[in-house]
Amino acid sequence: MANYKKWTEAELKFINENQKLLSDDELAAKLSQMTTQNITTSMIRRQRRKLGIKKAKGRRPKIRIVESPEENNTQSV
Numbered sequence: 001m002a003n004y005k006k007w008t009e010a011e012l013k014f015i016n017e018n019q020k021l022l023s024d025d026e027l028a029a030k031l032s033q034m035t036t037q038n039i040t041t042s043m044i045r046r047q048r049r050k051l052g053i054k055k056a057k058g059r060r061p062k063i064r065i066v067e068s069p070e071e072n073n074t075q076s077v
Contacts (some may be wrong), residue, residue: 007047011035015044019053 014034015027022030024044031039048055 005037005039005043012047012051015047016051016053019048019055024048024055 011031011034014031016025020029027044028039028041031037031044042073
């Protein structure tokens with residue numbers, strides 16, 4: 001019998017708060033680092049569906065990061 005992951009409230013909150021900023025692949029990688037467990041893209045998709053979160057169809061627009069030489073800060077353009 002397979003072991004299923006018991007999702008914590010913090011993990012579900014992370015998915016909910018970052019689902020518009022990060023792709024499913026990126027969410028899976030970040031959660032894997034945070035929890036030291038192997039979290040796959042399909043696990044993220046399944047949880048998104050359970051939470052009622054729908055992603056827009058197609059590719060998301062690329063965000064260019066521009067570094068200003070004076071401040072050495074990154075800004076989204």
